[in-house]
Amino acid sequence: MASQADTPQIPPGLPFAKGGVLPCGPCLALGVSADGPEKTTSLRSHADVGTSPFAKGGWRGIFGGHNAKTSTATVHIAQRNPSVLPGFHLALGFTIFYLSLIVLIPLSAAFIKTFTLTWEVFWATVSAPRVVASYGLTFRTALLAAGINAVFGLLVAWVLVRYKFPGKKIIDALVDLPFALPTAVAGIALTAVYATNGWLGQPLSEAGIKVAFTPLGILVALTFIGLPFVVRTVQPVLEDLEAELEEAAHSLGATPWQTFAQVIFPTVLPAVVTGFTLAFARALGEYGSVIFIAGNMPMVSEITPLLIITKLEQYDYAGATAIAVVMLVASFLLLFAINALQWWARRRRGLEGA
Amino acid sequence: MSALAPAVPHLTGHASPRTHGVARRVPWVPIALTSAALAFLALFLLVPLAAVFVEAFRKGAAVYWKAVIEPDAVSALQLTLLAAAIAVPLNLVFGVAAAWAIAKFDFRGKSLLITLIDLPFSVSPVISGLIYVLVFGLQGWLGPTLAGFDTQVIFAVPGIVLATIFVTFPFVARELIPLMQAQGREEEEAAAVLGASGWQTLWHVTLPNVKWGLLYGVILCNARAMGEFGAVSVVSGHIRGLTNTLPLHVEILYNEYQFAAAFACASLLAFLALITLAIKSAVEQHATAA
Numbered sequence: 001m002a003s004q005a006d007t008p009q010i011p012p013g014l015p016f017a018k019g020g021v022l023p024c025g026p027c028l029a030l031g032v033s034a035d036g037p038e039k040t041t042s043l044r045s046h047a048d049v050g051t052s053p054f055a056k057g058g059w060r061g062i063f064g065g066h067n068a069k070t071s072t073a074t075v076h077i078a079q080r081n082p083s084v085l086p087g088f089h090l091a092l093g094f095t096i097f098y099l100s101l102i103v104l105i106p107l108s109a110a111f112i113k114t115f116t117l118t119w120e121v122f123w124a125t126v127s128a129p130r131v132v133a134s135y136g137l138t139f140r141t142a143l144l145a146a147g148i149n150a151v152f153g154l155l156v157a158w159v160l161v162r163y164k165f166p167g168k169k170i171i172d173a174l175v176d177l178p179f180a181l182p183t184a185v186a187g188i189a190l191t192a193v194y195a196t197n198g199w200l201g202q203p204l205s206e207a208g209i210k211v212a213f214t215p216l217g218i219l220v221a222l223t224f225i226g227l228p229f230v231v232r233t234v235q236p237v238l239e240d241l242e243a244e245l246e247e248a249a250h251s252l253g254a255t256p257w258q259t260f261a262q263v264i265f266p267t268v269l270p271a272v273v274t275g276f277t278l279a280f281a282r283a284l285g286e287y288g289s290v291i292f293i294a295g296n297m298p299m300v301s302e303i304t305p306l307l308i309i310t311k312l313e314q315y316d317y318a319g320a321t322a323i324a325v326v327m328l329v330a331s332f333l334l335l336f337a338i339n340a341l342q343w344w345a346r347r348r349r350g351l352e353g354a
Numbered sequence: 355m356s357a358l359a360p361a362v363p364h365l366t367g368h369a370s371p372r373t374h375g376v377a378r379r380v381p382w383v384p385i386a387l388t389s390a391a392l393a394f395l396a397l398f399l400l401v402p403l404a405a406v407f408v409e410a411f412r413k414g415a416a417v418y419w420k421a422v423i424e425p426d427a428v429s430a431l432q433l434t435l436l437a438a439a440i441a442v443p444l445n446l447v448f449g450v451a452a453a454w455a456i457a458k459f460d461f462r463g464k465s466l467l468i469t470l471i472d473l474p475f476s477v478s479p480v481i482s483g484l485i486y487v488l489v490f491g492l493q494g495w496l497g498p499t500l501a502g503f504d505t506q507v508i509f510a511v512p513g514i515v516l517a518t519i520f521v522t523f524p525f526v527a528r529e530l531i532p533l534m535q536a537q538g539r540e541e542e543e544a545a546a547v548l549g550a551s552g553w554q555t556l557w558h559v560t561l562p563n564v565k566w567g568l569l570y571g572v573i574l575c576n577a578r579a580m581g582e583f584g585a586v587s588v589v590s591g592h593i594r595g596l597t598n599t600l601p602l603h604v605e606i607l608y609n610e611y612q613f614a615a616a617f618a619c620a621s622l623l624a625f626l627a628l629i630t631l632a633i634k635s636a637v638e639q640h641a642t643a644a
Contacts, residue, residue, distance in 0.1 A: 083539065084543050084547060085543060087454060099470060099471065109488040155391045155394070159387055174403075176634065180577045181624060184604050184620070185581070189406045189409075281475075305478050324484050324485075
């Protein structure tokens with residue numbers, strides 16, 4: 001690819017290509033956003049910067065002034081032209097090759113393996129009472145944990161964006177701990193804390209609430225691992241919130257609560273829902289942090305991923321795969337929902353920004 | 355974000371609209387909300403984190419040190435570092451290639467490709483391990499062939515590396531794609547028409563522009579690579595000194611009721627997690643300052 005240094009690829013579609021003058025990307029962008037595409041010919045005088053500033057590293061100073069706003073304004077125009085940039089086939093080819101090798105082919109193995117089962121066997125496996133009980137438990141605890149995280153995630157994001165208190169930066173950084181801490185470590189730590197002789201487990205068990213080795217323990221673990229999702233999706237939206245809106249609500253006589261409920265909450269709602277769905281999806285498949293605290297009693301506190309492990313340990317690969325396929329289909333549906341939600345959130349934010 | 359706090363202090367502190375902008379502060383609302391948020395975080399984050407270190411040193415520094423320098427623990431740490439050292443660079447190269455193709459060019463099926471790249475995030479870790487067993491296991495597609503060459507993937511190091519690559523697959527790409535899309539392609543086009551080759555453009559124009567996002571993705575990728583448990587657990591076989599990563603070693607010690615030793619090894623991983631968070635917030639501050 002280094003051989004292309006002397007002959008930059010200029011597709012015939014570009015307006016400048018015929019005149020023998022090098023088109024200048026940033027100037028083209030600025031010209032388009034300022035005057036519309038038909039006036040860009042006036043920019044030919046800029047072509048003298050194209051002698052070879054690149055080799056000297058001087059281009060940054062020349063083009064440094066062009067900012068994100070001009071580039072977004074020209075995106076829809078630039079996309080009509082084929083790109084002058086090289087490396088498309090190499091980059092896309094490698095992307096698809098690597099994606100297929102690591103993700104698509106192994107994932108398809110799960111679906112193909114289930115075809116070795118007859119429908120009756122497949123159905124008997126995935127609808128066995130112990131398996132169905134695990135779906136219910138996994139679904140309920142994941143949903144509840146995501147709900148807790150939606151409420152408290154919004155609260156934490158609000159406090160981090162709006163209030164000042166000592167140690168705020170450290171707290172802000174610590175919110176990501178569940179992403180950084182290995183799930184097994186989280187699992188044994190939560191078990192130690194919430195066991196009947198633990199720091200929190202002891203007072204709770206004296207009050208008659210047993211957490212570790214019950215479904216409540218699963219809820220605690222799933223709340224832990226889903227904690228950052230809502231905070232991190234809501235935080236940027238709250239930061240971008242325009243102060244004018246709240247000031248307008250205030251000057252129109254709204255109480256703080258009315259301002260929150262009718263101005264702020266509808267704006268952050270898409271982010272809350274997105275964070276909720278991400279936390280829910282993560283909780284559905286979670287394994288490492290749960291198995292230590294769950295107690296893993298069949299029908300009571302046994303999550304679906306653990307059932308897959310159990311079947312694997314009995315060399316029942318087909319049975320394990322059948323349950324895995326049910327989970328995969330559920331998580332693909334959720335992934336689809338997440339994408340739709342983010343599209344909705346973007347549109348909503350775009351509309352309100354306009 | 356702290357810059358916003360002084361800009362809108364009255365919004366949460368005023369008592370009544372009839373005070374005509376002279377905000378009579380009701381400090382109990384911020385105090386109550388902050389206390390509730392901090393109590394929640396303390397309960398779910400700080401207490402478990404503190405418990406790791408307290409439990410690790412419960413039987414004294416000598417027991418801690420013995421658990422950490424034990425040969426099985428050292429080889430588990432080495433395997434953890436090896437898996438991360440292979441998975442992170444591969445996913446880094448993939449992330450740059452995918453972001454280059456997606457952000458700098460137009461083609462059909464782009465949003466499908468983005469969704470497929472995100473796929474490993476929505477797959478349970480246990481299933482991530484299972485699919486490699488189905489491909490490379492003795493009853494799998496390639497297992498018998500590999501056995502013919504006397505090669506083993508499952509219950510061996512290659513399987514652990516593959517499972518780690520799978521679970522950390524989207525991290526770098528996911529950071530870079532939106533960033534490079536937002537930056538547009540004018541700078542690269544300028545470089546290209548001024549005579550830069552593709553590699554020169556990538557190296558001197560694109561990568562300097564995205565370096566903070568790249569570093570951010572690598573840090574998250576690395577943290578997950580070193581901490582992955584479920585997927586690695588399925589493909590590992592738990593052979594001590596051979597196919598045990600540090601998180602698996604923690605599990606084995608814990609299940610053998612060697613709690614102090616388990617928490618000692620867990621504290622190493624927790625320490626790595628804290629370093630990750632420190633680097634991450636430093637990177638974030640650089641990125642917003644830049």
